[in-house]
Amino acid sequence: MSVPHALLALLSESPKYGQRLQSEFEAKTGNVWPLNVGQVYTTLQRLERDGLVAADGDGERARKQYRISPAGRRELANWLRTPPALVPPPRDELVIKVLVALQVPGTDVHEILQAHRRHVVEVMQRYTKVKAAAAEDDVPLALVADAELFRLEAIVRWLDAADVRLKQAQRTATSPEAMPSPEIEPEATAATEVSQ
């Protein structure tokens, strides 16, 4: 989360005091992002240094009203259109666990997949409860909950696909046509050993 850009966005509506920025930040991110007022002032200081905001008034920081500069507006517009990093290195912990499970003799990979599936669905149930309990017009909260729900659902879909792939590999390895062949794929052998 970029706190500086969120503050720029709030200032793009109208000039504001630090205290008001803090309360609006929390309300507009569905109250899921705690932000203390000290963080707000440190961030504003940096934005002011970089020429992205300007302060009206002198002395105590609580008495200063901040407004966005033209450079700040340009920075905000650019940031909104810049894609976040969607390509992390493929070292997802869950993927690693499942790959490792394939190598551990006597491990039922399907049972491991199911344990993770259940856990992910339980977390999803909690996010859905948040959504169900919220007012229907609380759009920020629904957007935050949806983002988490769809991210988690992608994990469930991966687990489902893993289940099917491992079963198919197991069937290929044990089908009568495959039996006479001495050359069994190493991956398929692993799947056979660990599946029920």
Added chain:
Amino acid sequence: MTKTLELRHISKTYGSGASEVHALTEVDLSVEGGELVAVMGPSGSGKSTLLTIAGSLEQPSSGQVLVDGVDLANVSRSEQARMRRRAIGYVFQDFNLLPGLTAFENVTLPLELDGAPAKVAKTSAKAALAELQVAQRASRYPDELSGGERQRVAIARAIVGKRKLLLADEPTGALDSVNGEAVMRLLRSATHRGVAGVVVTHEAHLASWADRVVFIRDGHVVDQTVAPPGPESLLAAGDGR
């Protein structure tokens, strides 16, 4: 407390000999009034068979089905049919509304088939359509309704009268995720008013509307969720984000 739906050691086998297929094996499932249970599983896992057996649309090869404490094997076929009409509501993926009838007529139909007086049927149908927020569309035909409205009418038809059990097979069909969620909200509030609900789905975000999620694989119930803790801890301050 009597469970509204109780499946005991249900097995279902299709075919025989070499072509024998075990759709369900020794499945146990209980659902109380006021509870919404989701059954999740891949295609061919037996989840739809489970639902048709629970709704007495199909007989199990072995095991018992109890609806509201009544063992379906111990009652006559006509009594079973009566229970299907009166106690059980069904929602299907493709809505299954009758095209020649208006929304209102679709909802009164199960009551009229059951011999309810016209006045009673009309009052109940009005209440059900109002509950599903489609009262103003009552005189429309299914092809004049949007996908979301059609599904609301289908749910109204499933809960009209004094139903005890609501069974839904992939009830959000081809709806987009927000309209699908609206359907799940309605099923959830319908069940929380006292009906027992079972919804079959392969989508986790829809299943997550249920109080309990049961996982089915190759005809076996393999797992289920435990009651999730409250949402307070989830989005609250100080979880390191």
